Amino acid sequence: MSYKIIVDSCGELTEDMKRSGHFETASLSIDIDEHHIVDDETFDQKRFLALIAQSPHSPKSSCPSPEAYMEGYHCEAKRVYAVTLSAELSGSYNSAVLGKNLYHEEYGDKEIYVFNSRSASVGETLIALKIAECEEAGMDFEEVVRTVEGYIESQHTYFVLETLETLRKNGRLKGIKSLMASALNIKPVMGSTPQGTICQLGQARGIKKALAKMIDEVVQGVKKPEEKILAISHCNCPERAQKVKEMLLERINPKDVILLDTAGISSMYAADGGIIVVV
Secondary structure: OOEEEEEEOOOOOOHHHHHHOOEEEEOOEEEEOOEEEEOOOOOOHHHHHHHHHHOOOOOEEEOOOHHHHHHHHOOOOOEEEEEEOOOOOOOHHHHHHHHHHHHHHHHOOOEEEEEEOOOOOHHHHHHHHHHHHHHHOOOOHHHHHHHHHHHHHHOOEEEEOOOOHHHHHOOOOOOOOOOOOHHHOEEEEEEEOOOOOEEEEEEEEOHHHHHHHHHHHHHHHOOOHHHOEEEEEEOOOHHHHHHHHHHHHOOOOOOEEEEEEOOHHHHHHHOOOOEEEEO
16 A cells, blocks of 8 residues: 555544545543543444533533654554644644654654644544545655645635533633624634634524524635535534525535534534534
């Protein structure tokens, strides 16, 4: 196998990606009360959401160790790429870079590159697919890195959540001042900054209006949608995600659409009913 792509488990893999043999997950883990949950194929979203609903405490996540990444790089593939959660939101990127350094000390030289997604969830999925597209097109290692970094620069992440409590309690909303009182049912429309932090793009009363406002933001922000894949992930709300997809496709014409249920870390932050859109 000439190449391998490791995606930390905040990024969801499609069934095709799982079958291809080129993609592997580096699992984060989640602790809530006395429960330790590994974010891998054993993750049970419904049980996890029930644990959160019952608990007075906020769940906490842990990133993969540098050693876990190092072992992921130790394989037959000549070129290995890692895609991680935004370095501004998690230690996963630093861990992957440390793992690369450990690999080079332990096993010698190999072409390894770690991409800071500056996103999360399906943002990572799209970056991993872009790497595979570049590899399949026969690009050399440096060209893949250059092309994918350019793609990351152009990528935009948007989300509307029923609650921002987990993000807030875990310190992921630094610098965001205008989060409105939940008593008014104000739902902020959130997005990613070019640096990979979270910003507020707007707000609306009620989830439907917030989703409509998010769709406006997506449509206004996207350049050359016909050349891009639209990715939507949802936490336990397939009908809502389908509606968002339909509303977006009425206004833009992407080359493909991916619709996925959130894995563990994305479920933790998106919370029940959350929607994430990346294009």
